[in-house]
Amino acid sequence: MQGSKNITINFIINDEIFNNITVPVRQHLGDFLRSIGLTGTHIGCEQGACGACTVELDGKAVRSCLILSSQINGSVIKTVEGLDDTLMKKVKEIFLKHNALQCGFCSSGMLITTKEILNKKKKLNREQIRTEISGNYCRCTGYQSIVDAIEEAIEDNIKDI
Amino acid sequence: MNKMILHDSSIRHATGQAIYIDDMPAQENLLHGALVLSKNAYGKLKKINSSKLLKLPFYSKIITAKDIPGENDIGPIKKGEPILAEDMITYYGQPVAVVLAKTYQEALYASSMVDVEVEVIADPILTLDDAYQKKSFLIDPIILEKGSVEIEMKNSECKLSDNFEIGGQDHFYLETHVALTFPGENEEFTVWSSSQHPTEVQHGVSNVLNIPAAKIESKVRRLGGGFGGKESQATIFAAISALSAFVTKQPVKIRLNRHEDMTATGKRHNFKVYYNVGFSKNGKLNGLDLILLSNGGNVLDLSGPVMTRALTHLDNCYYLKSIKAKGYVCKTNTVSNTAFRGFGGPQGMLVIENILYNISKYLSKPLDEIRKVNYYSKVNGLTTPYGQNVSKPRINKVLRQLHKLSNYSGRIKSVKSFNLKQIHQGYPFRKGLAMMPAKFGISFNKPSFNQAGALVNVYSDGSIRLNHGGTEMGQGLFIKVAQVVAECFKVPVDQIHITSTNTAEVPNTSATAASSGSDLNGMAAWNAADQIKKRMISHIAQLFKKSKSDIIFYNGRIRAGKNSMSFSELAHSCWDNRISLSSTGFYKTPKIHWNQDKLYGHPYFYFTWGAALSEALIDINTGESRIIRADIIQDCGKSLNENIDIGQIEGGFIQGLGWLTCEELVFASNGKLLTTGPSTYKLPGSRDIPRKFNVKLLEKADNDEKTIFRSKAVGEPPLLLAISYFLAIKEAIRASGLNARPELLNAPATPSEILKSIKG
Numbered sequence: 053m054q055g056s057k058n059i060t061i062n063f064i065i066n067d068e069i070f071n072n073i074t075v076p077v078r079q080h081l082g083d084f085l086r087s088i089g090l091t092g093t094h095i096g097c098e099q100g101a102c103g104a105c106t107v108e109l110d111g112k113a114v115r116s117c118l119i120l121s122s123q124i125n126g127s128v129i130k131t132v133e134g135l136d137d138t139l140m141k142k143v144k145e146i147f148l149k150h151n152a153l154q155c156g157f158c159s160s161g162m163l164i165t166t167k168e169i170l171n172k173k174k175k176l177n178r179e180q181i182r183t184e185i186s187g188n189y190c191r192c193t194g195y196q197s198i199v200d201a202i203e204e205a206i207e208d209n210i211k212d213i
Numbered sequence: 214m215n216k217m218i219l220h221d222s223s224i225r226h227a228t229g230q231a232i233y234i235d236d237m238p239a240q241e242n243l244l245h246g247a248l249v250l251s252k253n254a255y256g257k258l259k260k261i262n263s264s265k266l267l268k269l270p271f272y273s274k275i276i277t278a279k280d281i282p283g284e285n286d287i288g289p290i291k292k293g294e295p296i297l298a299e300d301m302i303t304y305y306g307q308p309v310a311v312v313l314a315k316t317y318q319e320a321l322y323a324s325s326m327v328d329v330e331v332e333v334i335a336d337p338i339l340t341l342d343d344a345y346q347k348k349s350f351l352i353d354p355i356i357l358e359k360g361s362v363e364i365e366m367k368n369s370e371c372k373l374s375d376n377f378e379i380g381g382q383d384h385f386y387l388e389t390h391v392a393l394t395f396p397g398e399n400e401e402f403t404v405w406s407s408s409q410h411p412t413e414v415q416h417g418v419s420n421v422l423n424i425p426a427a428k429i430e431s432k433v434r435r436l437g438g439g440f441g442g443k444e445s446q447a448t449i450f451a452a453i454s455a456l457s458a459f460v461t462k463q464p465v466k467i468r469l470n471r472h473e474d475m476t477a478t479g480k481r482h483n484f485k486v487y488y489n490v491g492f493s494k495n496g497k498l499n500g501l502d503l504i505l506l507s508n509g510g511n512v513l514d515l516s517g518p519v520m521t522r523a524l525t526h527l528d529n530c531y532y533l534k535s536i537k538a539k540g541y542v543c544k545t546n547t548v549s550n551t552a553f554r555g556f557g558g559p560q561g562m563l564v565i566e567n568i569l570y571n572i573s574k575y576l577s578k579p580l581d582e583i584r585k586v587n588y589y590s591k592v593n594g595l596t597t598p599y600g601q602n603v604s605k606p607r608i609n610k611v612l613r614q615l616h617k618l619s620n621y622s623g624r625i626k627s628v629k630s631f632n633l634k635q636i637h638q639g640y641p642f643r644k645g646l647a648m649m650p651a652k653f654g655i656s657f658n659k660p661s662f663n664q665a666g667a668l669v670n671v672y673s674d675g676s677i678r679l680n681h682g683g684t685e686m687g688q689g690l691f692i693k694v695a696q697v698v699a700e701c702f703k704v705p706v707d708q709i710h711i712t713s714t715n716t717a718e719v720p721n722t723s724a725t726a727a728s729s730g731s732d733l734n735g736m737a738a739w740n741a742a743d744q745i746k747k748r749m750i751s752h753i754a755q756l757f758k759k760s761k762s763d764i765i766f767y768n769g770r771i772r773a774g775k776n777s778m779s780f781s782e783l784a785h786s787c788w789d790n791r792i793s794l795s796s797t798g799f800y801k802t803p804k805i806h807w808n809q810d811k812l813y814g815h816p817y818f819y820f821t822w823g824a825a826l827s828e829a830l831i832d833i834n835t836g837e838s839r840i841i842r843a844d845i846i847q848d849c850g851k852s853l854n855e856n857i858d859i860g861q862i863e864g865g866f867i868q869g870l871g872w873l874t875c876e877e878l879v880f881a882s883n884g885k886l887l888t889t890g891p892s893t894y895k896l897p898g899s900r901d902i903p904r905k906f907n908v909k910l911l912e913k914a915d916n917d918e919k920t921i922f923r924s925k926a927v928g929e930p931p932l933l934l935a936i937s938y939f940l941a942i943k944e945a946i947r948a949s950g951l952n953a954r955p956e957l958l959n960a961p962a963t964p965s966e967i968l969k970s971i972k973g
Contacts, residue, residue, distance in 0.1 A: 079318070083318075086235075086236075089238075090229070091229070091232070091233075091235070091236035092228070092229015092230070093229070094233070094387070094388070094437070095235075096387050096388075096389075096471065096891075097471040097890055097891050097892075098470060098471060099471070099890050099891065099892050101890065101891035101892045102387065102471075102891050104387050131229065132227075132228065132229035133228065133229040133230075135228075144224070144227040144228070147223075147227055148219050148220075148223045148224060148227060149219075151219070151220065151223075151856045151857065151859070151860045153220065153222075153223045153226040153227060154220070154438075154687035154688065154689070154860055154864065155386070155387065155388070155435070155436065155437045155438040155686055155687025156222060156223070156225070156226030156227075156231050156435070156437065156687065157233070157386075157387035157388045157437030157438060157687075158387050159226045159227060160229050163227065178904075179904070181899075182899040182900045182902070183899075183900060185899045186898050186899050186900050188899070189385075189387070189891060189896055189898060190387075190899075191384075191385055191386060191387055191438050191440070191864075191868070191896070192438060192687045192688075192860070192864045193860055193863060193864050194863035194864040194865075194866060194867030194868070194897075194902060194906075195867065195898075195899045195902050196863045196902065196906050196908075197859075197860060197863065198899070199899065
């Protein structure tokens with residue numbers, strides 16, 4: 053805290069360009085995103101284990117509590133608020149249909165992880181889906197509906213290509 | 214009713230637009246608080262030294278119990294439950310002070326600069342046996358007694374006595390506790406908190422600030438999970454934020470980080486059980502003599518009712534000829550344990566299931582055979598030990614549907630042959646298969662809690678605003694209640710605007726707990742909507758000179774003979790003719806009565822029924838276990854929303870699996886909880902769920918009692934079906950070798966517990 057410093061960096065979040073933004077060097081990315089109003093990213097444990105704060109950083113799903121905002125210079129970030137392409141809109145509909153969101157707190161991280169799964173454009177069985185989402189805890193659903201939703205989303209995605 | 218309507222918030226959850234309390238826009242002068250937690254489990258609080266705060270290069274302010282203008286007490290049942298420690302420290306991690314600053318990071322840093330001096334005067338009490346020996350109890354024992362256990366035991370052909378332990382469980386709602394208070398004029402305070410019980414927050418804040426409840430507005434739109442952990446516990450942090458706002462005259466937010474949340478908030482009660490059971494050679498229970506020790510923690514909180522529910526669920530589906538069960542709520546120097554989905558019911562049912570299992574092993578008979586001779590039936594008896602009649606048990610109906618769903622008989626054979634093959638080839642894997650039926654009583658045991666209010670406003674454009682006392686924590690209560698109102702007016706459900714729970718709109722509410730949310734609030738909302746509907750009918754009958762019975766609501770319209778108009782036209786016409794379009798609604802559960810001193814009466818409006826079959830695979834070398842498959846039938850009556858109910862069942866079952874297998878709370882010898890995050894406290898993850906998971910609602914079910922559209926409660930009952938998996942692990946242990954002693958298995962069935970039982 054004492055002797056904390058700031059750093060000025062550039063990055064892109066949800067297709068919006070941010071130039072010359074000053075951030076505290078010791079602030080984690082999750083806190084930073086929330087501080088600029090992107091509160092769809094939730095903070096669950098701050099030790100990288102629960103997955104609630106997952107965001108996409110340069111195409112990969114990462115825990116925003118384990119990344120410092122000062123590390124994102126030159127990076128492209130996607131949060132739940134930016135999942136508005138055709139594919140992810142469809143995925144969200146599928147999640148809704150399967151009741152894969154209850155309290156909603158894990159949902160943003162779960163959707164980002166789903167995006168990463170879909171980016172691979174590979175058919176996965178349920179066992180593999182469970183492995184892919186094993187870094188995201190959900191305390192409400194028991195995962196069954198989430199696995200159902202991702203299974204359908206993969207089917208749907210592969211069908212489209 | 215459309216039974217597949219989506220959760221009202223789901224689209225906002227999926228787009229990041231759902232606002233939790235920590236997401237609310239910060240005001241310019243908002244202060245953040247961080248707690249100072251004690252680092253001793255027991256001792257005299259000598260001094261809180263905050264002198265280092267003065268040297269910090271930023272604003273900070275410490276708030277302690279001395280700043281409280283009213284009473285330092287938020288006890289929901291018994292007085293003496295402080296929000297901040299005053300004279301004594303009574304558990305490791307107890308909030309001692311809160312430090313405020315302009316940012317959370319600054320507050321957190323400043324809070325670490327505060328030194329708490331404690332004079333240690335005695336060793337803390339940390340275990341149930343220690344508390345029992347020292348007679349350290351929070352209340353007098355609660356005793357359930359029926360018949361003469363002594364005589365029945367004496368006359369029994371077989372006897373068993375033993376003890377076992379049942380672990381606690383952290384709620385681990387994904388959203389930690391959070392509270393945000395805005396001070397207003399004339400001593401008004403608006404308190405937003407992640408509470409399942411906004412009325413209790415209102416009263417707690419009122420008591421702490423010594424300001425009448427009418428000036429406190431307690432609100433919550435949604436919680437990121439509750440599971441009971443935000444029933445009474447939320448009041449502590451709401452009151453701390455309100456106190457801070459009172460002192461500083463600024464808005465104050467308290468958000469716990471995960472470590473603080475797990476350290477400073479109550480959990481599911483761990484139990485230790487001592488039993489003597491007398492039974493016949495075919496396994497019929499004659500006498501059950503029990504001592505139940507529950508860990509209440511440092512203060513009472515809700516531990517009394519939790520013990521009562523444990524005692525009144527000891528019978529599960531079985532007729533008990535005689536029983537004497539003494540429940541001791543132990544006072545220890547750990548955090549005060551609290552409500553957690555099932556509220557003692559799961560512990561009570563695990564006790565009887567475990568005992569029946571151990572009898573089956575003793576008699577070398579299948580568990581189901583022991584159950585069969587003990588089920589509630591006309592032949593055996595239909596009266597519970599607490600006097601309520603189980604008028605129409607649905608055990609057979611539930612089991613028939615479970616057998617069909619799970620191919621139970623076929624699977625018994627395949628598990629047997631799997632185990633034989635493993636033994637024959639010298640492989641280390643064993644399977645176990647176990648079924649479990651469940652009966653769960655619906656209603657708060659305390660009759661006065663079984664009431665609810667609602668407020669329905671119809672506006673002159675035909676839009677409808679709904680408010681009620683229930684809270685939305687993901688379980689889908691808001692959409693279920695909105696469906697009820699939509700059904701009353703026969704309008705599409707999206708015409709109902711769902712609003713935040715708010716004590717200023719609907720007062721004197723009960724906690725959203727005991728699975729009762731839709732039963733209570735659904736009925737209250739129906740009552741409110743129906744009053745408006747009746748006024749509308751009178752108006753239209755007069756307008757079109759028709760009899761009231763000719764007025765029909767359908768598809769968002771109203772018809773009176775040949776005349777027809779849309780619901781919006783109807784609303785406007787009512788306004789035009791000065792008909793009130795607003796109504797409160799009220800509901801109290803009928804038929805229930807309860808004598809807490811004698812533990813006797815009719816505490817539950819009705820029972821829900823369910824059954825599960827679980828298949829376990831264990832490695833006898835490592836003690837690891839996996840759930841292979843689970844099949845569940847759950848009685849939801851005529852479900853209000855099948856999609857939502859299935860979600861409750863799946864989620865509840867998996868949460869129960871966590872409680873019984875991997876979630877282990879580890880305390881150090883100084884009382885410090887060592888498992889304060891997901892890195893050390895193992896929650897069920899996506900790979901821990903059954904490979905095959907079949908969940909079905911009981912077919913052809915309704916509710917014999919007049920509940921809202923004859924539906925049944927669903928929140929808690931599925932959790933305790935996970936006991937079937939605990940029994941399946943015991944079956945797998947039993948198949949591991951001749952020395953195996955599955956009766957040694959304590960919950961949670963961690964690998965070390967399983968290994969211990971395998972080795973006998």
